[in-house]
Amino acid sequence: MEIPQIEELELLHANICQALGDPKRIQIxxxxxxxxxxxxxxxxxxxxxxxxxxxxxxxLRQRSLVLTERDGQTVVYSLADPRIIEVLSVMRQIMRDxxxxxxxxxx
Amino acid sequence: MEIPQIEELELLHANICQALGDPKRIQIxxxxxxxxxxxxxxxxxxxxxxxxxxxxxxxLRQRSLVLTERDGQTVVYSLADPRIIEVLSVMRQIMRDxxxxxxxxxx
DNA sequence: CCAATGTATTCGGATAGGCGAATAGATGCA
DNA sequence: TGCATCTATTCGCCTATCCGAATACATTGG
Numbered sequence: 001m002e003i004p005q006i007e008e009l010e011l012l013h014a015n016i017c018q019a020l021g022d023p024k025r026i027q028i029x030x031x032x033x034x035x036x037x038x039x040x041x042x043x044x045x046x047x048x049x050x051x052x053x054x055x056x057x058x059x060l061r062q063r064s065l066v067l068t069e070r071d072g073q074t075v076v077y078s079l080a081d082p083r084i085i086e087v088l089s090v091m092r093q094i095m096r097d098x099x100x101x102x103x104x105x106x107x
Numbered sequence: 108m109e110i111p112q113i114e115e116l117e118l119l120h121a122n123i124c125q126a127l128g129d130p131k132r133i134q135i136x137x138x139x140x141x142x143x144x145x146x147x148x149x150x151x152x153x154x155x156x157x158x159x160x161x162x163x164x165x166x167l168r169q170r171s172l173v174l175t176e177r178d179g180q181t182v183v184y185s186l187a188d189p190r191i192i193e194v195l196s197v198m199r200q201i202m203r204d205x206x207x208x209x210x211x212x213x214x
Numbered sequence: 215c216c217a218a219t220g221t222a223t224t225c226g227g228a229t230a231g232g233c234g235a236a237t238a239g240a241t242g243c244a
Numbered sequence: 245t246g247c248a249t250c251t252a253t254t255c256g257c258c259t260a261t262c263c264g265a266a267t268a269c270a271t272t273g274g
Binding site: 129158159177179180181 | 261262263264265266270271272
Binding site for chain 3: 180
């Protein structure tokens with residue numbers, strides 16, 4: 001019986017999760033929900049420096065979580081897959097339920 | 108108009124995602140799917156040293172992703188919420204679709 | 215109490231990831 | 245071309261995380 005190795009799928013999987021593991025990137029993804037935005041618009045909306053937003057967008061792009069399209073001087077970013085927001089929402093619900101359980105235990 | 112700050116929810120959210128952002132922890136979560144296990148059983152199954160498994164389990168526990176129950180000498184870990192696996196599966200599907208898109212573009 | 219078994223933690227070193235600041239690159243237009 | 249605007253990258257520093265190895269802690273049974 002072989003020892004199970006860490007498969008490529010697990011690595012990719014972890015890679016995606018890791019990309020979601022930063023508060024600013026989560027904000028960015030939610031901000032892209034519904035309407036594509038360009039970089040400085042995101043920066044203004046979220047109150048982050050433009051280079052910061054750009055760096056985070058690169059991370060998301062490398063993981064295929066966002067898509068880009070150049071439009072003249074600006075680069076428009078959009079969610080690559082609406083299910084990303086679904087996943088985040090479910091996680092948020094899981095989180096909330098876990099917090100509720102803890103609160104109930106303490107009460 | 109105030110600049111939107113990073114809310115507590117986003118921090119928690121990122122925290123959860125970050126916990127999922129490690130291949131070994133993903134393996135552990137899948138291994139806990141269906142049946143609770145105790146630490147050394149997991150270590151044997153996954154071919155990881157026991158302290159490694161234990162450390163990762165602590166990370167998952169802090170985020171309320173797994174639950175523990177002591178049973179004599181052993182400590183039994185279980186998934187705190189089956190939706191965690193659902194979320195991981197959806198992410199896996201999102202990932203696969205993204206890979207397919209890339210392949211199609213290249214072809 | 216002591217030994218055996220199972221689990222958790224600590225330590226040190228290596229690696230990765232975040233940020234601000236500065237700068238480089240790309241595009242459009244006069 | 246030259247300038248303004250928008251985006252991406254680099255640099256240095258700091259912090260967080262991971263790992264193996266060793267060790268501490270907890271529980272059971274003799």
